Amino acid sequence: MDEDTLTTLKILIIGESGVGKSSLLLRFTDDTFDPEQAATIGVDFKVKTISVDGNKAKLAIWDTAGQERFRTLTPSYYRGAQGVILVYDVTRRETFTKLDNWLNELETYCTRNDLVKMLVGNKIDKENRELDRAEGLKFARKHSMLFIEASAKTRDGVQCAFEELVEKIIQTPGLWQSENHGRGVQLTDEDAGVATCGGYCSLV
Amino acid sequence: MAADSDPESEVFEITDFTTASEWERFVSRVEEVLNDWKLIGNSTGNVPVKKGEYTSGTWGEKSKDINFADFKFLITHYFLKQEAEKDNEKVKQEEDAFPLAMQDLLCMKNDFPPRAHCLVRWYGIREFVVISPGANCEAIISESKCNLLHSSISISLANSGCQVPIFVQVQQKWRRMYTGECQGPSVRTDFEMVHLRKVPSQYNHLSGLLDIFKAKIGYSLSPPPPVNIAIRFTYILQDWQQHSWPQQPPDFDTLLGGEVGGVELGKLPFGACEEPISELHLATTWPHMSEGIVVDNDVYSDLDPLQAPHWSVRVRTAENPQCLLGDLLTEFFKLCCRKESIEEIMGRKLTEDEGKENSDISSALSKLTEPSAAVPIPKLSVSNMMHSARKHIRRHRRVDESPLNTDILNSVLLYLFPDAAMEKSSDNSKNKMPQSNSELDKNSDYNLFLHLKSAPSDSLTYRLALCVCLVNYNHGGLRAVAHLWQEFVLELRYRWENSFLIHGLAGGAPDLRCCLLHQKLQMLNCCIERKRARDESRKTQDGKEKERRVSGGGTQNSSPAPDTSNASASAKELSVGKSWDSWSDSEDEFFECLSDQGEAEAPQAEGEKDGSKSKPEGRLHPHNNMTLLNSSELLYVPITQEPAPMTEDLLEEQSEVLAKLGTSAEGTHLRARMQSACLLSDMESFKAANPGCVLEDFVRWYSPRDYVEEEVVDEKGNKVLKGELSARMKIPGNMWVEAWETARVTPARRQKRLFDDTKEAEKVLHYLAVQKPADLTHHLLPCILHAAILKLKEEELIEDIPSVKKTIQQATSQASKLLHPHSYDYKKLELIVIETVITQARSLKSKFAFSEDEKGEDAGELEKFVSSLLEEPEVVVIGAGQGPAGSIIHRLFVNAQRVGSLKLNFFSSDHYAALLSPLDEDLGPDRKSSGGSKVPDFPPPAGREILLRSCVPRPAPYSKALPQRLFCVLMREEFRLAGAFSSDTSFF
């Protein structure tokens, strides 16, 4: 595929402060881990081109600050996103319990209902786990999300998370071909199939 | 031809052979197709058809192109999809059973199906194949060609053993002429057809047709086998005149308080202006009779429709009847395509005078909107300039040339700004703000609102949409809309300048779930609110200072999080640039909406990077009883600036700028810096409120997770809590540290504004002023669609039409497609169709209205009958002519007949007088239609269908008795005989 037919997908990373959103993104785009990653102010932005199932896609990824004072800004980035990655920290339960708030916000501000959601439990390399895999899985199932556990530090699951998400987006009809403004389902053209011979007729 | 292209084979016979082979190849292609479709042999399991299954079941259809030489044909297989279709294959019939089609000829369960392929109607068959000329091919007219085709199918059938009948369409397509054949074990059925423009008089009745049938089947046996007869007459009712259509188009020219021409402001009109039901077809059927029971010849007929045992009715609807809502929407959509600007419409003259100033503003503003570096804003004395704008325009426009009538304009403006009637006092305005958001969430239409991205239905935006729509439709179209918009924008400017809040908008930051126009209006209101707060605090400052928070906001809670239910706001200014100091660049206005104690004499502490010696300023409340790390002072949450409210276009612009900074580390740094105005402001406020504080203190309040506390044992062996910044906060030179070092000790009150309401208000007002009517239409489209759907739902609720419920659902998703830029294909808009359907239902209900004295059960039955009329192709009239619906239909026909004859005999005064007397009452059920010299109750039938069937040996009396059928259609301009005659092919 040549450059101009490349699909651009807008992806959003959200979650509580310090769960490792920026670290996950850095691991994905630059394959590095910076323990000195500064707390995000406002939003940050990265681009990466990947190819999934022979489909090349350019990902425009928005990394948002989890810090509450900055959160007023983030809803505007929900607009037009095709995929969202919701991150929590497996070593801090409160980052998991706050997920409901994030989902609410998402529900309110995203402009499409077919948006693909992925839940990522981060920092599995750490010893002091407070949440096991099953809990994350259960939450993801309840809200029809993709789920994966990962570590930005050890790179476990990171690449896979982004690839899965993109694959799912590409499989979702109408999600990536064109910017669909509304949340509406596609209307099928139902008036097809009328016989050409004027055959289905009544007497008069 | 092969012979021509091949120079080596110039032998005469080969050419000849090629000709022959075209035909053979056609035959074998037909066989191939039959094979592909598995129509070979006695394959069809004999599944009995159910009564009415031809209508209730689904029909399948498969097609293929085949060629005869270079002539294209389409071969199509039609079949009734039956449930047990292929499972029953084991239940084979006896070897020599008739093909299914032959049995169907005599089957009486599906006579006169309301909707079916004409061949099904004529021959009663459930499965058949048709070969017809391809799409753009000429018809098969010459007899030799017809014969050639017919023999082709004969051979194909014989070769393949296919028992499904095959038809060939001959003559012009519209004539629907088919000839066909069906073959079975030593039996064959020929399907033949006669089609004439006029009914020959000797065949214009049952007895004549019986004669043909008998002659054709060689009816010479004695005793003669019985002929089964089924008859159906169809009557058409077109004349509804005596039923005046109740809905008159509203009189739009009158104007009563709050109402514009019968249509109340804020309501959408609804309904058809003309009769939406054009015809009613009554089919009276005599399902099976034997010869002799009924007499119908050239002089006398027993076939009185009123006595027919079976009645069914269908309605034909008018094509695109004029409907109010549909018209209104269509006119509104047309506005979308207009290119004119307000100025072009309203005349340059009006705006000439302000032209110079205007251009000044707009260029200044366009610089402002450029996200580049800080733009120093010249002190625009816009307010002064605009103060007189209203009067200005009024003065220039003479009353008679104003496109929108003054009275109408005033009532519309009053509807939009109801508070204008009251004293514009600042006190009552605030508590009257509708709390649309909370209402919406409970509302079941919340989804619709989200889906369309419209605005709350009690909002100013929504009401504006309705008014624009109405003004466009009834009060002067484009020009009137332009006029209204101009007035609307002037009113907004007036409010901004005089600090009157705009009513009908939820408070707080723009709601990103709403349409952009609504957000813009909310933004303007935010500006007005801030301005008022500023003004107020100046006033109170002049008096005595009270500690009071004026601006509504969320800083009350201990965490610095602003109320997240506010849609969105941002503290970030695009013009921040790289400098920490340039984040507010307009006038020397401070964020003065707060007044707290002691600030009057507070020494200017700016420049002091650590506020250890200064007095605390701008404290909101203590934070969880924490104390500062370096002193025993309580840690105070400071009063902070509200983040700047943003509309989605601003946010989009901003995100574009942020994205443009690229993905390098440098870009990331720059991005963070651009967005840190709010952080810096909060730090400055914090420093002012907590003299002697350190970054750790700030982090403990602002981002508690970045302050890590650990229990350690100190040298004395005591357990103490030891805290430190998280690793990421400790990175030398990170943004937080950098900002902390830059931050001065300044309470929010004396900081420069994060949100420059003056600039933002002017931007909004300018944006609004330059919208063309077409732009405005686009802005309001979601609201109009929203309103239209609500209206349809409301109207449907009264009528309760199941199919409409479904369509509304579909229309809703279709409607959101309209909101795409570039897709204004409103002509196919489902919404308009729905209105028509509802009015059709209404029309039918009024026609079949049951009077008071009718029994309850009848009413229920009638109601069901009426709703089925719209859902089903044909509806059975229970009780035929004697039932409740039947008697109403009868009455409708009688009335139409009377009106008809009235027209004929208009000048014959006797008739005229007689006909004026009410006749309805004396219509007893046993009244004969043929009675006396009076006008007959029913018009002559528009169509008569007569179906004759018998089982008769052919061709010889000693042949097998086989199904014979003749279907006759008699209409004013058509006479058709469709015969299926079977013969024994072994014993003749």
Ligand SMILES: Nc1nc2c(ncn2[C@@H]2O[C@H](COP(=O)(O)OP(=O)(O)OP(=O)(O)O)[C@@H](O)[C@H]2O)c(=O)[nH]1
């Ligand atoms: N052990 C471990 N630490 C991690 C992992 N991912 C992130 N961290 C650390 O967690 C801290 C926070 O990570 P960030 O990526 O800045 O978190 P964030 O979600 O972007 O936080 P905000 O920008 O404030 O919303 C950093 O110190 C990271 O080094 C991980 O997978 N394992």
Ligand SMILES: [Mg+2]
């Ligand atoms: Mg981050």
